[in-house]
Amino acid sequence: MSSNAKSPKLSNYLSGQWQEGKDDGVALFDPVTGEELRRASSTGLDIGGALNWSRTEGGKNLLAMGYSARAEMVGKIADVLAANKDKYYEISQKNLGATVGDNAFDIDGGIFTLKSYARAGKNLGNGAFLKEGAVIPLSKENKFEGQHYLMPMRGVAVFINAFNFPSWGLWEKAGPALLSGMPVFVKPATPTAWLTQEMVADVIAAGVVPAGALSIVCGGARDLLDHVNENDVVSFTGSADTARTIKSHPAVIANAVRVNIEADSVNAAILGPDATPGTPEFDFAVKEIVREMTVKAGQKCTAIRRIIVSKQNADALGQAIVAKLSTTKVGNPRNEATRMGPLVSKAQQQSAIEGIALLKTECQVLIGDTPLNLIDATADQACFIAPTLLRCDLGVKAKVANDVEVFGPVATIIPYENTADAIAIARRGRGSLVASVFSGDENFCQELIPNIADLHGRIMVVDAKVEGQQTGHGNVMPNCLHGGPGKAGGGEELGGLRALTLYHRRMVVQAGPHRTSALSSLANDAAPLFN
Numbered sequence: 001m002s003s004n005a006k007s008p009k010l011s012n013y014l015s016g017q018w019q020e021g022k023d024d025g026v027a028l029f030d031p032v033t034g035e036e037l038r039r040a041s042s043t044g045l046d047i048g049g050a051l052n053w054s055r056t057e058g059g060k061n062l063l064a065m066g067y068s069a070r071a072e073m074v075g076k077i078a079d080v081l082a083a084n085k086d087k088y089y090e091i092s093q094k095n096l097g098a099t100v101g102d103n104a105f106d107i108d109g110g111i112f113t114l115k116s117y118a119r120a121g122k123n124l125g126n127g128a129f130l131k132e133g134a135v136i137p138l139s140k141e142n143k144f145e146g147q148h149y150l151m152p153m154r155g156v157a158v159f160i161n162a163f164n165f166p167s168w169g170l171w172e173k174a175g176p177a178l179l180s181g182m183p184v185f186v187k188p189a190t191p192t193a194w195l196t197q198e199m200v201a202d203v204i205a206a207g208v209v210p211a212g213a214l215s216i217v218c219g220g221a222r223d224l225l226d227h228v229n230e231n232d233v234v235s236f237t238g239s240a241d242t243a244r245t246i247k248s249h250p251a252v253i254a255n256a257v258r259v260n261i262e263a264d265s266v267n268a269a270i271l272g273p274d275a276t277p278g279t280p281e282f283d284f285a286v287k288e289i290v291r292e293m294t295v296k297a298g299q300k301c302t303a304i305r306r307i308i309v310s311k312q313n314a315d316a317l318g319q320a321i322v323a324k325l326s327t328t329k330v331g332n333p334r335n336e337a338t339r340m341g342p343l344v345s346k347a348q349q350q351s352a353i354e355g356i357a358l359l360k361t362e363c364q365v366l367i368g369d370t371p372l373n374l375i376d377a378t379a380d381q382a383c384f385i386a387p388t389l390l391r392c393d394l395g396v397k398a399k400v401a402n403d404v405e406v407f408g409p410v411a412t413i414i415p416y417e418n419t420a421d422a423i424a425i426a427r428r429g430r431g432s433l434v435a436s437v438f439s440g441d442e443n444f445c446q447e448l449i450p451n452i453a454d455l456h457g458r459i460m461v462v463d464a465k466v467e468g469q470q471t472g473h474g475n476v477m478p479n480c481l482h483g484g485p486g487k488a489g490g491g492e493e494l495g496g497l498r499a500l501t502l503y504h505r506r507m508v509v510q511a512g513p514h515r516t517s518a519l520s521s522l523a524n525d526a527a528p529l530f531n
């Protein structure tokens with residue numbers, strides 16, 4: 001990667017001021033050409049003061065608005081971003097090596113999610129908080145009762161985000177947080193912080209959010225968590241290692257800070273025994289697996305990492321996927337022929353190379369071991385990884401294939417003996433964001449799905465009757481839950497208005513009916529959150 005000391009530094013928006021870090025910071029690169037693009041630094045900035053300002057100024061201004069007014073504000077943010085979309089596509093092409101299709105996922109996906117929250121929140125009313133459920137009689141003569149409420153939290157929503165979704169990763173969290181009345185403080189991952197920073201700058205410049213509602217710090221900001229308290233929510237997306245550091249941070253523990261984690265998981269595609277070559281289920285599976293491996297070069301938290309298929313169909317499936325992957329055009333996204341771009345950085349490329357080497361200790365490579373024929377790019381400067389399909393015949397006993405998420409265009413076929421074996425292999429992933437089931441076999445589906453559902457945040461089931469109308473394995477719909485147990489971090493995001501519960505605290509008031517009804521007159525009904 002070539003270093004150019006003159007590349008501009010990303011400014012940080014803290015305490016209502018644009019501020020620069022006090023050192024040269026860390027360079028952001030073009031993963032195709034190796035050119036240095038920007039620098040990010042948060043050195044010497046008052047992060048504690050900035051969090052406090054967001055909490056007080058931003059919290060006060062947002063809570064004064066009410067839910068419907070905040071929904072309107074979320075819609076205006078989406079409008080600002082939509083008006084600047086071309087610029088974001090350019091930045092993302094440069095800094096992430098993203099193709100047009102990759103950008104649609106991240107940039108359009110972020111705007112779509114905000115619009116969805118603007119629509120859903122419109123009818124929540126302009127109350128100060130939400131009333132949940134009916135009154136609970138607590139005395140024989142109706143002199144004393146209980147009423148549950150959801151109260152917007154009075155702190156700041158701190159987002160520590162991953163490099164792969166600089167747009168969607170911010171806005172899918174910001175929509176529900178802002179709608180709830182919590183100010184947003186985002187720390188994007190350093191290697192791809194430019195796009196997030198540009199979007200935040202446009203929203204601030206457009207004047208569509210009140211003072212304190214939106215702040216950004218670029219660069220390390222490793223003291224960020226020192227300043228969180230019991231009013232705040234920390235929402236993290238990234239590696240399991242960093243997740244552990246965040247959950248065990250002294251301030252997080254001491255102040256019982258609410259933390260939502262979305263970490264790596266080894267998501268699966270599972271084919272029923274009926275998904276034989278020539279069936280729609282087989283064809284849908286091949287298409288989906290290839291798409292999942294190549295969109296964003298496999299750098300999606302939801303991407304298919306394990307392909308669980310009956311022993312009888314494993315060879316045919318491998319051949320069909322290899323046939324499609326071998327025609328995938330890999331290279332510079334500036335060339336319209338390119339279908340798959342690079343990984344975002346040399347560090348990610350190295351990590352993928354090491355992950356593939358690990359997989360090879362128990363898998364055979366079906367495709368991926370030959371040098372890439374790159375379009376308009378040179379391998380040594382760039383961060384490409386060949387689409388790599390492996391096969392592991394160790395089933396549930398596989399240690400690496402069932403455990404290691406290689407964050408790139410890499411997936412492993414793991415054949416199963418029977419339905420019980422397929423269930424055991426799926427569960428061996430120890431908790432995932434999503435599994436896709438390709439089967440129209442009634443017995444297989446009715447046995448498999450309930451037996452893996454507790455370890456998956458989402459299960460997509462595709463058969464011929466769906467007629468190709470499935471939303472896609474990797475497509476996170478704003479009105480459906482996103483998150484998963486165990487290895488996936490245990491977090492819950494989206495799910496429509498359900499997501500607002502992360503930014504509210506449930507509590508109960510026990511009092512006379514005169515008091516609860518007076519309080520309830522300040523509230524709106526929480527029922528739409530659970531519809």
Ligand code: NAP
Nearest residue numbers: 161162163188189190219220238239242262263264301407
């Ligand atoms: P990461 O290293 O865990 O970093 C994620 C975020 O945490 C970044 O903003 C990072 O900042 C920040 N961070 C790191 N250490 C921190 C600390 N001690 N305190 C506070 N913040 C800290 O993840 P990554 O670099 O984005 O990706 C690495 C791996 O994570 C990938 O290879 C992949 O396996 C996994 N991943 C998972 C998902 C998912 O959604 N499940 C998404 C992306 C990546 P800096 O960038 O400044 O270090």
